[in-house]
Amino acid sequence: MTMLLPQFELHKPTTVEEAVALVKKFGSDKSDFLAGGSDLLCNYKWGLNARPNVIALNGISSLHTIEPLRLGACVKLHEIASSETVARSLPVLAYVAKKVASVLIQEQATIGGNALLDTRCHFFNQSYFWRTSLGYCLKADGTRCHVVPKIKRDGQLVENGNECFATNCSDFAPVLIVLGAEYELAGPKGTRKVKASEFYHHDGRARFVKEPGEMLVAIHFPERAKTLTAGYKKLRPRESWDFPSLGVAAAIARDGKGKLEHFALSVNAVDTYPIVFNTHVNQYLGKQLDDGAIDAIAEHVKTTVQPKLTVPMEPGYRKKMAAVFTRRLLKELAV
Ligand SMILES: Cc1cc2nc3c(=O)[nH]c(=O)nc-3n(C[C@H](O)[C@H](O)[C@H](O)COP(=O)(O)OP(=O)(O)OC[C@H]3O[C@@H](n4cnc5c(N)ncnc54)[C@H](O)[C@@H]3O)c2cc1C
Ligand code: SF4
Known part of the structure; x- marks a missing residue:
């Protein structure tokens, strides 16, 4: 059973510009951003869509700031849970941070990683060995979906060879949506903001309207x-x-x-x-x-x-x- 981390090259940029340059150099299909790693590295250990370049964002100091209406993408959940600034301005965020995973994971996990959490499925979040027995699935290494094997197209039931129904299990995503948050993204084409309510879409694999190579820089909240x-x-x-x-x-x-x-x-x-x-x-x-x-x-x-x-x-x-x-x-x- 494969539970060891696969080999990859770890890159440690210290600015957002450097991180974006790295993803441009290696290509978004050959690299992943790493924040706390509490989700990404578990997936890597299970042989789920691991890539040869990992760009660690923790060394970028500007991603760690907490302001009343702005949270850097690498702010850790335990910092949100104990921040006086958050408690005064947006106390629901502190409540949610304490609800994610366990106290130990909150020490490592970030709000950015939570907002961009990969979707989950019984047939996906398994070891490579486990998945071998079923012939994998659309989200990793395979061509079929075991949850919705057939779908209706033009009135006919046909093999589902395209649509993944894996579930978004982020605790923060719905809360950021109801607070009217906007995601500040930086990528090879520049920077932009997208409303959290328009960021997620129906596709268990692509998940977001994020352009290839875009990273989350910060989460902004309206005064309201x-x-x-x-x-x-x-x-x-x-x-x-x-x-x-x-x-x-x-x-x-x-x-x-x-x-x-x-x-x-x-x-x-x-x-x-x-x-x-x-x-x-x-x-x-x-x-x-x-x-x-x-x-x-x-x-x-x-x-x-x-x-x-x-x-x-x-x-x-x-x-x-x-x-x-x-x-x-x-x-x-x-x-
Ligand atoms: C046992 C266990 C229990 C868990 N329980 C919960 C739970 O109850 N609720 C919950 O919501 N989550 C849970 N998680 C998942 C995870 O711990 C949290 O969602 C966490 O907040 C993810 O943050 P991270 O910094 O560790 O993300 P990472 O693992 O570093 O990244 C997650 C994903 O986001 C991408 N990413 C991260 N930061 C950026 C960025 N700035 N820009 C672009 N892409 C980025 C990564 O490439 C990766 O695809 C659990 C995990 C474990 C192992
Ligand atoms: S829903 Fe997605 S992850 Fe689950 S079996 Fe189907 S293709 Fe795989």
């Missing part, structure tokens, strides 16, 4: 984020360190009469990308977030999400719990 009442609910088999099998995030703001003037909702770990419900919940702006509204939203979430058997906990259960957690979270925020 400081005024929001935000929360996150996570379902996982073991509280001690498991990835989410469901994650529900919401943020609201109300006027003096208790009427909603801002409402954002996102649900993760039920699809290849965090599902954004902002358009749906915006119909409640100008109204009270009462029990009737909360029940209707929870039902809508339940009927919308279509979890697959890619991560622990049965899809039907996660679907029902999506309604339960949405209801619980919104009731807490509405108090």
